[in-house]
Amino acid sequence: MFSLTNLLWLVLLGTAGLYLWRSGQFKGRARSIAVNHCKQLNLQLLDDSMVITGLWPVRSAAGSLVFRRRYRFEFASVGDRRYQGELTMIGMRLLNIELETYKLPSAD
Numbered sequence: 001m002f003s004l005t006n007l008l009w010l011v012l013l014g015t016a017g018l019y020l021w022r023s024g025q026f027k028g029r030a031r032s033i034a035v036n037h038c039k040q041l042n043l044q045l046l047d048d049s050m051v052i053t054g055l056w057p058v059r060s061a062a063g064s065l066v067f068r069r070r071y072r073f074e075f076a077s078v079g080d081r082r083y084q085g086e087l088t089m090i091g092m093r094l095l096n097i098e099l100e101t102y103k104l105p106s107a108d
Contacts, residue, residue: 026069029089030069031050033089034050037097043075043099044075044076044079045075046076047074051071053071053086055068055069055070058090067090070086070089071089072086072087073087081102084099084100085097085098085100
């Protein structure tokens, strides 16, 4: 028989599993956005790096409760140095992308 404690543990494990599964979807979306942004600027996303650095509950434009996620990634412009970029999403929607100042390729 299930006791109340067992039921609570089951709900907590289910919630944790759902969070991990959904986190992979958000990370994949963030990576896709970063890849496209880097391609538009002739940059290279390095190591498929996408690390979550922040997670906050916020209200969406519709008033529902969603999470604001911040991801950090690395990119290169001419291949000699790594630069940092940061991407912020609210739900599945991109809020902004910030890139560290990087060196442009020489125009020869």
